[in-house]
Amino acid sequence: MKPIYLDYNATTPVDPQVADVMIPFLKQKFGNPSSSHWFGIMPSKAVINAREQVAKLINCKPEEIIFTSGGTESNNYALRGYAFANRHKGNHIITSAIEHPAIIEVCKYLEKHNFKVTYLPVDKNGLVSVKSVERAITEDTILISIMHANNEVGTIQPITEIAKIANEKGICLHTDAAQSLGKIPVNVTKLNVDLLSIAGHKIYAPKGIGVLYVKQGIKLEKLMLGAKQENDCRAGTENILEIVGLGKACEIARQNLSKNYEHMKKMRDRLWNGLINKIPDVRLNGHPEKRLPNTLNVSFLNMNEYFQLSLFLEIAASAGAACHSNSTSFSYVLEAMNVPVEYAMGTIRFSTGRMTTKNEIDNAIKIITDIYNKQIR
Numbered sequence: 001m002k003p004i005y006l007d008y009n010a011t012t013p014v015d016p017q018v019a020d021v022m023i024p025f026l027k028q029k030f031g032n033p034s035s036s037h038w039f040g041i042m043p044s045k046a047v048i049n050a051r052e053q054v055a056k057l058i059n060c061k062p063e064e065i066i067f068t069s070g071g072t073e074s075n076n077y078a079l080r081g082y083a084f085a086n087r088h089k090g091n092h093i094i095t096s097a098i099e100h101p102a103i104i105e106v107c108k109y110l111e112k113h114n115f116k117v118t119y120l121p122v123d124k125n126g127l128v129s130v131k132s133v134e135r136a137i138t139e140d141t142i143l144i145s146i147m148h149a150n151n152e153v154g155t156i157q158p159i160t161e162i163a164k165i166a167n168e169k170g171i172c173l174h175t176d177a178a179q180s181l182g183k184i185p186v187n188v189t190k191l192n193v194d195l196l197s198i199a200g201h202k203i204y205a206p207k208g209i210g211v212l213y214v215k216q217g218i219k220l221e222k223l224m225l226g227a228k229q230e231n232d233c234r235a236g237t238e239n240i241l242e243i244v245g246l247g248k249a250c251e252i253a254r255q256n257l258s259k260n261y262e263h264m265k266k267m268r269d270r271l272w273n274g275l276i277n278k279i280p281d282v283r284l285n286g287h288p289e290k291r292l293p294n295t296l297n298v299s300f301l302n303m304n305e306y307f308q309l310s311l312f313l314e315i316a317a318s319a320g321a322a323c324h325s326n327s328t329s330f331s332y333v334l335e336a337m338n339v340p341v342e343y344a345m346g347t348i349r350f351s352t353g354r355m356t357t358k359n360e361i362d363n364a365i366k367i368i369t370d371i372y373n374k375q376i377r
């Protein structure tokens, strides 16, 4: 028996409709979009179409979309690209202590190159305070990067409010929307951001494709040097197959956003209600309301790695952020939120998705309760 999949924040399966539109580009439509002959026409049109599909989902102009290899590259490009292209304006960057490693590690790299970085703390719910952003700004601040929603606990940050301050001070604002896209509205005009990162494999597109939204007028130093693809912003022959897949995934996400939101939330809340009914010492990590509709980060008091290991045989969930760890070590996000150690060590992130069923949730509740009861005996 396959485990029940409740790890949609780690990655999502490819939507069958997404796979269908990709297949012709794996087979017959193999041309290079830069070719001026017949074989280049279809792939070139497909990239244009996909760019429009992504732009429509996040409400920007198609020419503001740069296809990348995923969320990690988008974050690298945004931070390194902006920092190096604008270092004459200042050398200070503001971010938070709970960003994904694809931000934290880039910041550490920039610190080695004479940039100064402020890592803002968060409150017990994982929220960055707007006031703390304001207080951290100095004359040298050129860039603020705060994630839209956290991958481990799902807390949604006040990006629009932060944008207001950034705008007033003429500071560039980047947000990592890898986890929020497809789950809650992500509208670059409403958020008022200058740079925004997307990861395809979190929205039912394949792994290895992403987007960096770059507002018109924002200057970035290139990460990939070579020919002039992607409007001379990212060199390399386009990953047509996956670009087409991501375009379709964005179209589907846009059409079904509120339906998917309701479904994921219903499944998540059913799981939580089932757990609190049956297990006395559970603690919810993340903001009670300002949280992704699919994310349930739960700490079980005094549970250890055996609890997690037994659970993972039957339920595919995550002990931390699955894309970079499967250990039971104390996550830096929970640490930043001051989760007591006796709770933090027994923490599991469950994340529901479009395909999650009531049956799966009810079975998951039973499995978790049985394993928990065996452990406390």
Ligand SMILES: Cc1ncc(COP(=O)(O)O)c(C=O)c1O
Residues within 6 Å of the ligand: 009, 010, 069, 070, 071, 072, 073, 075, 100, 102, 147, 149, 150, 151, 176, 178, 179, 199, 200, 201, 208, 209, 210, 321, 323
């Ligand atoms: C918030 C966040 N940012 C960035 C990434 C990295 O994206 P990718 O796996 O496409 O490189 C992830 C992946 O887990 C993520 O959750």
